[in-house]
Amino acid sequence: MIVFPAIDLKSGEVVRLAEGDMDRATVYGDNPAEQAGLFAQAGAEHVHVVDLDGAFAGTPKNAEAVEAIVASFPGYVQLGGGIRDRETVERWFGLGVARLVIGTAALKDPEFVRDMARAYEGGIVVAVDARDGMVATEGWADVSEVEVIDMARRFEDAGVASVLFTDVGRDGLLTGCNIEATVDLARAVDIPVIASGGVKGLDDIHMLSQFAQDGIEGVITGRALYDGRLDLATAIAMANR
Template sequence: MAALTIFPAIDLKGGQVVRLAEGDMDRATIYGDNPAAQAELFAKAGSQHLHVVDLDGAFAGESVNGAAVESIIKAFGGKVQVGGGIRDRAAVDRWLGLGVDRVIIGTAALKDPEFVKSAARDLPERIVVGVDARDGMVATEGWADVSDVTVEDLARRFEDAGVAALLFTDVGRDGLLKGCNVDATVALAKAVNIPVIASGGVADINDIYALRPHVANGIEGVITGRALYDGRLDLAQAIAAGRA
């Protein structure tokens, strides 16, 4: 069986490393002011994949923390996926040109699906669709708005487009250490033929063990942030558990 990829997360707000509670910019915990140094720590722990979000960009609709992301890419050395405010092809090309491995598109996947499909066709394995859910419905604009589209309906729109993966986040658990919503994540993976990355609420190593058997069902990986920063999850142990 393939390994479950562990993606440590660096969320950027005003150039600082933060974690939000339920995507609320007013509920941000600052974990550091040197994103590149944080990326180096993750690399030293054995990580070859990194998840970076430009939180300011998600609300602004364009890149805000570009300089910080560039410093992360140089420091990390592995594969970096980036999301937050990527709403057009120019933004996609700019990130890929800077050395990003994959770009994550959320709001535009709902509001401009043809742009996403076109990018996915032109750039195989480089486009990840962010499917953010609040009570099963798709949330956009940095999770500020909730649509009337279900998670599975949105995911199915991209089944034949060649997207690399779906990034599924349960917004109601994100940053709260409540545990990953394994059931909803697996249900999505079984409903579509696109690999799914779990996100939101990872509390400790038990979440890794809970997701690991579902690699066979299409779960590609899991993103973890606050559990790492709070010392509840050891990254090297998580990577080992993902391979076990």
């Protein structure tokens, strides 16, 4: 199972939000590339980056910071936030991003996602973000009437690499990952699932790793790392057992 340390970008700074609320941001640093380097030193081969401003604006807003991360991180960069057209997809892949996470466009323009998944095999991840079991979009500001599992099933034959499932109500709160909902989703679809939202420590990593055979590909963790509640090297070792 892959452990993805998270770098969330707001105005060029490394932050973490509580429940996806831009007004509840905690700043952890002003050098995203340096932070990516620290994760690499701890043994991370993957990093998950989110352009938060881009997610709300619908177009990339932290390009300079993302480019610096890609240039400094020796592993695979997975990027989400504001990716809603072919030009943006082509630009990021051209700059060396390994995988792109698409959320809002997956709900509103699924054919676009299918086209990109065909064009960039193994490069597209569909974000299925949930509030009370329903899909949230527009940087989690809006909630649709589409259920999470129904949303994921729409892309089972599309060739997407993974589904990234986030329980928005837990994100950034250190309340523990919603393991039950994540595993239920992984068992319901034929696409690998990445867990996100609320990871608070090694117990979450251990529990999720027990369901790797059910389709849990990885887990994203942010605040627990920044607050010192989770040691990245230890988490990676546990996930690889």
